[in-house]
Amino acid sequence: MDWDKLRIFHAVADAGSLTHAGDSLHLSQSAVSRQIRALEESLGTTLFHRHARGLILTEQGELLFDATSSMAKRLDTAEARIRDSEEEVFGVLKVTATTGFGSLWLAPRLTKLYDRFPDLTIDLMLEERVLDLPMREADVAIRMKEPSQADLIRKRLMNIRMRLYASEEYLAQRGVPEQLEDMRHHRLICQNPNAAQVAAGAAMVQRLTSYEIPSLLFVNNYFGVLQGVLNHIGIGVLPDYLTDDFPHLVPVLADVHSAEVPVFLAYPEELRQSKRIAAFRDFVTEEIMAYRKRQMDEAVPA
Structure with missing residues (x-):
């Protein structure tokens, strides 16, 4: 299959509209439509149901969209690894954490991380739902239990009650x-x-x-x-x-x-070499160590 046609198909399926996909791809609606028709002809199937309010994927279109979505996530991972230079930390890091820990412990400390890496962008997603790290719903997670997903690097940060x-x-x-x-x-x-x-x-x-x-x-x-x-x-x-x-x-x-509730940091094995992941992991680890030291100092009688 033609990679360029697949890219255009993915944009149309994601947007549900030839016009919106064309805008994101900087192509005319007619050019996008021609590419979709050519892809359908090469596959010998219909990928979209055309309606007045937009496009809906057919069963065959859903199968292809699942494949292009996986490809897009893999390409995002490759791009992240390529963009991580040997000395600089920049770009977007998607972090997920529970609402409580993320808003009450992590977010107030991010000033220190930004001071250290001013070109870093954090996309902080706070929710109780466990996001799929291997599928790149997030790059790194802090959770209140050990993640069960395969192919993850896990680090136990601390225990809380x-x-x-x-x-x-x-x-x-x-x-x-x-x-x-x-x-x-x-x-x-x-x-x-x-x-x-x-x-x-x-x-x-x-x-x-x-x-x-x-x-x-x-x-x-x-x-x-x-x-x-x-x-x-x-x-x-x-x-x-x-x-x-x-x-x-x-x-x-x-x-x-x-x-006791264990607090874990986890990220995909394939991001092991990511400079952004390493910067975030080291930052959180340092903050946890400082927190532990303060707790121990307070526990020692004067």
Whole structure:
């Protein structure tokens, strides 16, 4: 098959329109249409259903689009590796992380990374869904469990736990609970146990809500839970890495916590030589080491 025709087909299938594809390819609509007709003739099949509102792929067109999508992702990977020079770090790095970790721990630290590599562009995707790294939905991921996808390089960064925290103002008004049963006199802020989250966090919330707490605030991510705690609404279930950046959070019921949750950094084996990946990996590792050192220093009695 003609590579140029496949490129044009992919653009049309992606845009769903000859006009929009032509605009992105800097070709006229008639030129794009001719190339699509020629490709259909060479394959002996129809690739698109033509409708007044646009183009819809036929079953054969879907098969070809799956193939060209895989090709496009592989070409993106090759381009990324080619563009990584031996000494410079630049271009786009697609990073995925959970909403909580990405917004509360990673994003506030990115200033340091940009200071070091001003030509780097970070595309930060915060969601609980696990993106497909081998298919290049993202270049590097930070997840709260070990990734199960094949052909990934994995690095364990640290372990965290979910714990209970409140503001000083809230505790001054409502009192400090001394045992789990005392939570019946407080408002709990947490994620719904059925919401997408780490299993350890969901198990902790289920345990807490079994004490018939009369008032709850459910938020679907830890950023929202933190805002509720900082605004004195109640006692929140939060990851303990937050204490480094929010020292005014007051731990409550220190013996009540989730099981350990591992934090992993992962990226595709084929990006092992990427300078962007290496720069990001080393940066995150340095920040984790600094965080661990501060935690150890705070744990040592004066």
